[in-house]
Amino acid sequence: MRPPDDVLADLLAGWLPRQRWFAGKDRAIGEISIGTATELHPGPAGAQDGPELHHVIVAVRQGDGWDHYQLLLGVRHEMPDRLRYGEIGGFTAEHPDVGADHPVSAHVYDAVYDAELTRVLLDGMAAESVVGPLRFRRAPGTEVETELESVPGSAEQSNTSLIFGDVYICKLFRRLAPGANPDLEVNLALSRAGCAHVPAVCGWIDLAPSAAPALTSGLTEGETGAGEPTTLAMMSQYLRSGTDGWDMAITSVRDWFAYAPTVCDRQAPTDEDAAAAGGDFAAEAERLGAATATVHRDLAAAFGVTEMPAGHVREMAAGMHRQLDEVCRSVPALSEHETAIREAFDELARLRTPLTFQRVHGDYHLGQVMRTDTGWIVLDFEGEPARTPGERRAVAHPLRDVAGMLRSFEYAARYLIADQSLPTDTALSLETRAHAWAARNRDAFCHGYAAAGGLDPAEHAVLVRAFEFDKAVYEIRYEARNRPSWLPVPLRSLAHLAG
Numbered sequence: 468m469r470p471p472d473d474v475l476a477d478l479l480a481g482w483l484p485r486q487r488w489f490a491g492k493d494r495a496i497g498e499i500s501i502g503t504a505t506e507l508h509p510g511p512a513g514a515q516d517g518p519e520l521h522h523v524i525v526a527v528r529q530g531d532g533w534d535h536y537q538l539l540l541g542v543r544h545e546m547p548d549r550l551r552y553g554e555i556g557g558f559t560a561e562h563p564d565v566g567a568d569h570p571v572s573a574h575v576y577d578a579v580y581d582a583e584l585t586r587v588l589l590d591g592m593a594a595e596s597v598v599g600p601l602r603f604r605r606a607p608g609t610e611v612e613t614e615l616e617s618v619p620g621s622a623e624q625s626n627t628s629l630i631f632g633d634v635y636i637c638k639l640f641r642r643l644a645p646g647a648n649p650d651l652e653v654n655l656a657l658s659r660a661g662c663a664h665v666p667a668v669c670g671w672i673d674l675a676p677s678a679a680p681a682l683t684s685g686l687t688e689g690e691t692g693a694g695e696p697t698t699l700a701m702m703s704q705y706l707r708s709g710t711d712g713w714d715m716a717i718t719s720v721r722d723w724f725a726y727a728p729t730v731c732d733r734q735a736p737t738d739e740d741a742a743a744a745g746g747d748f749a750a751e752a753e754r755l756g757a758a759t760a761t762v763h764r765d766l767a768a769a770f771g772v773t774e775m776p777a778g779h780v781r782e783m784a785a786g787m788h789r790q791l792d793e794v795c796r797s798v799p800a801l802s803e804h805e806t807a808i809r810e811a812f813d814e815l816a817r818l819r820t821p822l823t824f825q826r827v828h829g830d831y832h833l834g835q836v837m838r839t840d841t842g843w844i845v846l847d848f849e850g851e852p853a854r855t856p857g858e859r860r861a862v863a864h865p866l867r868d869v870a871g872m873l874r875s876f877e878y879a880a881r882y883l884i885a886d887q888s889l890p891t892d893t894a895l896s897l898e899t900r901a902h903a904w905a906a907r908n909r910d911a912f913c914h915g916y917a918a919a920g921g922l923d924p925a926e927h928a929v930l931v932r933a934f935e936f937d938k939a940v941y942e943i944r945y946e947a948r949n950r951p952s953w954l955p956v957p958l959r960s961l962a963h964l965a966g
C-alpha cells in the first residue's frame with residue numbers, strides 16, 4: 468500500500484523544496500509525476516501490517532526542464548516519534564484485506580531515517596538481488612555484512628548517505644542522471660589500479676536500462692545514458708578514522724580568527740604567526756596537494772590522456788562565457804564582477820598552447836577529502852551536480868581540480884564571516900585575516916601539488932584564474948538553487964578574486 472500517485476505528487480510538492488538535496492529551490496515546481504515505484508519490503512508475499520519500503524523515482528518539472536529524483540519511501544499506519552522528522556504526510560488507503568469500504572489512515576515518510584527498512588539495501592547487495600528494475604550488486608571479491616543498523620550521515624552534502632555501523636557508507640544519489648555514475652566508475656577503476664587515496668567500493672545498486680524511460684523525460688538524445696544501467700547508489704568502506712577536510716579547515720580558520728589581530732592582520736603571515744595561532748592547516752594543505760597530484764597521475768594511467776589543440780581552449784572559454792551569461796541573469800549580484808570575469812575568460816581564449824586533458828575529479832573541494840590515519844582520501848568523483856552527464860564524464864584539464872580546491876580555501880576562510888550583520892570594523896578586520904588564511908593554505912596546497920609531480924599552478928596563472936572564476940560562477944548558481952543562505956560566501960570571495 469502506498470499513496471495513490473496523485474496524492475503522493477501533492478504531498479511531495481510541499482516536501483521536496485525543503486530537502487537539502489533538492490536542486491531546484493530557485494524555481495517553482497510546475498508538475499510532479501511518479502516514474503517507477505518498486506516495493507522493496509515486505510514484498511508481495513510479506514506481512515501486511517509491518518512497515519513498507521518503496522523505491523520511487525519522481526520526475527519534477529520546473530519551467531521547461533525535468534529533473535528526476537530518487538526516494539526511499541516508508542509507509543506505516545502508526546508513526547513512531549523517532550521517524551516524525553522525515554514525515555512527508557498522511558493519506559487514506561484502502562484496507563489491504565477488505566478494500567475500499569474500509570479505508571485506513573497511513574503515513575508516508577523518508578525511509579532513510581528508518582533503520583528497520585534500510586537494512587533491505589544491505590540484504591539486497593549481499594544477495595545480489597534483482598527486484599523489478601532494481602539490481603543490487605556486490606563488488607567482486609567482497610562479502611557484505613548485513614547485521615548492521617544505519618544512521619543518515621550528518622555531513623553537508625548534495626545526496627543522502629547512510630552509515631551502516633561504521634562499516635559502510637551507502638550514498639543514495641538523489642538527483643538521477645541516466646547511465647553509470649562517474650563516482651562508481653572512477654572509484655572502481657582507481658581501486659583496481661591500487662590507488663591508496665580512494666575508499667574501497669563494496670557494492671552498488673542500479674536501474675535496468677529497460678526502466679530508463681522513467682528518467683529521460685525532457686532530456687536530449689545525447690544525455691539519455693545510451694542503454695546503460697543507471698547508478699542509483701554506491702556503498703563504500705566507511706572511513707571511521709577520517710575527518711572531513713572542510714571540518715579541519717574551519718577549525719583552523721576559527722583559531723586564526725581568535726588569535727591577536729595585530730599579528731594575523733598581516734597579509735602574509737609567517738610560520739611563527741601560524742604556530743602561535745594554533746590549528747595551522749598549511750602542512751595538511753601541502754600533503755593534500757601531493758595526494759591530489761597522485762590521484763591525477765592514477766586517473767591519467769587508468770583512463771588515458773588526450774592532447775587538446777589550441778582551438779579547444781577557445782571553445783572552453785566560450786563555454787565559461789555562456790555559463791556566466793546564464794548565472795548573471797538569475798543572480799543579478801554577480802553582474803558587478805562581470806567585466807573582470809570576462810577579461811579572465813578572454814585571456815584564456817588567447818592562449819595558444821595545446822593542453823593535455825584527462826579524467827579529473829570535477830568537483831574538487833574540502834568536503835570531498837578526508838584525512839585518515841593513512842593519509843588524505845578523495846571522495847565523490849561524481850562531478851558537479853548541475854552539469855549534464857556527458858560533461859561530468861568528459862576529460863578536462865587537471866588544474867581545474869586545483870582551482871576547485873583553491874576556491875574551497877576561499878570558502879572556508881569566509882564561511883564564519885558570512886554573517887551580514889557584523890559591525891563594519893570587525894568585518895574588515897576578519898576579511899583581512901580570512902585573506903591571509905586562504906593565501907597561506909593556497910600556497911601550501913600548490914607547492915605540495917607541484918612537488919609531487921603535478922603541473923606547477925604558478926606557471927599556469929591564466930588557466931588557474933579562469934578556472935577559479937568559472938568555478939565561482941558555478942558556485943553562485945549552486946548556492947542560489949540549493950542553499951540560498953550561503954550565497955554571500957562565494958559572492959564575497961569573488962569580490963576578492965575580481966580585485
Ligand SMILES: Nc1ncnc2c1ncn2[C@@H]1O[C@H](COP(=O)(O)OP(=O)(O)O)[C@@H](O)[C@H]1O
Nearest residue numbers: 622624625626636666703704705706711834847
Ligand atoms: N567513505 C567514507 N567514509 C566516511 N565518511 C565519508 C565517506 N564518504 C563520504 N563521507 C562523508 O560524507 C560527506 C559527503 O560525501 P560525498 O560523497 O561528497 O556526498 P555528496 O555527493 O552528496 O556531496 C563527505 O564530506 C564525508 O564527510
Ligand SMILES: O=P(O)(O)O[C@H]1O[C@H](CO)[C@@H](O[C@H]2O[C@H](CO)[C@@H](O)[C@H](O)[C@H]2O)[C@H](O)[C@H]1O
Nearest residue numbers: 623624625830832833834851852874875878942
Ligand atoms: O559535494 P557535492 O558534490 O555535493 O558538491 C556540491 O555541493 C558542495 C557543497 O556541499 C559545493 O561546494 C561549495 O561549498 C563547499 C562548502 O560546503 C566548499 O568547500 C566548496 O569550495 C564550494 O564549491 C559544490 O560546489 C557543489 O557542486
